[in-house]
Amino acid sequence: MEKFDLVVIGAGPSGYAAAMRSLDFKKKTLLIEKNKVGGAGVTNGALSSKTWWELSRETASFRKNLKRFNLKVPSINYKEIQDEVASAIEERMGMLEEHLHMMKDSRYTDLLSFRKGNARLISAHEIEIDTGAYEKEIVWAEHIILATGSRPRYLPELPIDEKIVMTSEGIENMEDFPESMVIVGAGVIGCEYATIFSGFGKTKVHLIDKGARILPFEDEDIVRVIERNMENNGVLIHRNSRLINMEIKHGRVEYTLEYDDGTKGTFNVAKALVAVGRTPNYEELWDDAVNISISKRGIEDNDTQTNITNIYAVGDITADISLVNVGELEGRYAVEKIFGDPKRKLIYENISTIMFLNPEVASVGVNETQARERGLDYKVATLDYSCIPRAIAKRNTQGFIKMLVTNDEQMKILGLKIIGNHASSAIQAVALLISMDKGIEELAECVHPHPSITEGIQECVRMLLGKSLFKPDALKGKISCRTSTGGVYQDIHF
């Protein structure tokens, strides 16, 4: 039986990162993947959906500026767009696979092995691999990392066939733009696909929301902008509605909603997308004898370690945040914990996220909704994009920056939120400050490039320090600087 220092199960972003980090410690490592290298980080997930989003955004922007080119609305070629997405997937997956392959001819040749197959723990140190060959292979590992990710959560009452009623696994395989589509679940995936399909301008999108507004975890002022843009783009948002029936009839989807006031409505559309969360992949991953503790949300790990001391869990299979950057962070950290001596526990406070909507929303740290849930008092500065020269030059000043700091002398950064063009490229400096547990002075003194969106962040900081270029008293509605105590705002006067 072949022996390894570390066996990693799953070659999505978390497992791939873990295996590569293990080589830095010169450990004999085996990476096992049953399907596609890159996992949901590449296919039917992060990269593929972001390629659709980029292409949709390009299309929408081109359509908006047709006058500039003296053009009438041209037709749009679905197959060409779908092929472009396929090329992006192939490019990234090819790169990850080639990198693995090239390892064989490098100084890592004796350290890294890769197997294509379904892995299962038959004891705390033995892994059985089903490669499709007549006999299953069994290997021995000193340490094991589970990185088997997640899959879309199914609602058993819905007729999901991945052709007419789809999840994120099937949505990218359609033959053409559907004339209409209902999306069940107004969370991140649902809202991103609503943005993508409404942006191409070929699909009437319906979005079903249990509550009064989409993106229930997000701040109200952010959601207002996103909802307004969606509705201006023709999206029908069913608010306060409960899906009580969905059927496939004559190749189309018929669904019935019950609203909070007891009324009902029935609708007919070409396709449906179900995006109601994800489920961790752990079924049949270990024999009963192994007995890893798990809850419905996933493995409840202790700083990546499971209740079995030599077995670790990282990425979407765990019960915390499901993101590519978090999975990679956890994968690398687990290896450092196994073979090294990390100086501190994993922290999640400075995780940056982007929601690919119209416009994009970038965040780091806590938002106001979370701050209030935690009973925190804070200072908050907001600045409209119309005050930022780069946004004016872009000819699109829709958006704003919002910075939350502690309500004390130190003014440590609690969180930053930017909604608008270039939002994602502007938050990194703040993420670093949060992880260093720093106050805001550093940002006030830094010389930012001009014109850039980050100048808006600097202006927020200067507002909080009472030395801004624009004064909140004079530009009401565009900028503000307030305290929030017990959920009540009060303007700060210097």
Ligand SMILES: Cc1cc2nc3c(=O)[nH]c(=O)nc-3n(C[C@H](O)[C@H](O)[C@H](O)COP(=O)(O)OP(=O)(O)OC[C@H]3O[C@@H](n4cnc5c(N)ncnc54)[C@H](O)[C@@H]3O)c2cc1C
């Ligand atoms: C539509 C969509 C859009 C997303 N967009 C973003 C985004 O913009 N930004 C972001 O940060 N995140 C995004 N995510 C989330 C992100 O894709 C996941 O958080 C990330 O892929 C998790 O990585 P992972 O390695 O833990 O799991 P996965 O990517 O799910 O990989 C797990 C791998 O393990 C393999 N596997 C499972 N069981 C076994 C077994 N028994 N034996 C061998 N192999 C096995 C699977 O085949 C898979 O390849 C998105 C997800 C979706 C679905």
Ligand SMILES: NC(=O)c1ccc[n+]([C@@H]2O[C@H](COP(=O)([O-])OP(=O)(O)OC[C@H]3O[C@@H](n4cnc5c(N)ncnc54)[C@H](O)[C@@H]3O)[C@@H](O)[C@H]2O)c1
């Ligand atoms: N840009 C990004 O970073 C990005 C993009 C896509 C996905 N992701 C990751 O993937 C994860 C999964 O995304 P998701 O959108 O599936 O989950 P989610 O948790 O963001 O949203 C699920 C939504 O479905 C709703 N819902 C649940 N049950 C329902 C029901 N029976 N009927 C109607 N609505 C129902 C919930 O209220 C919620 O709004 C995210 O949490 C995120 O971590 C990240």
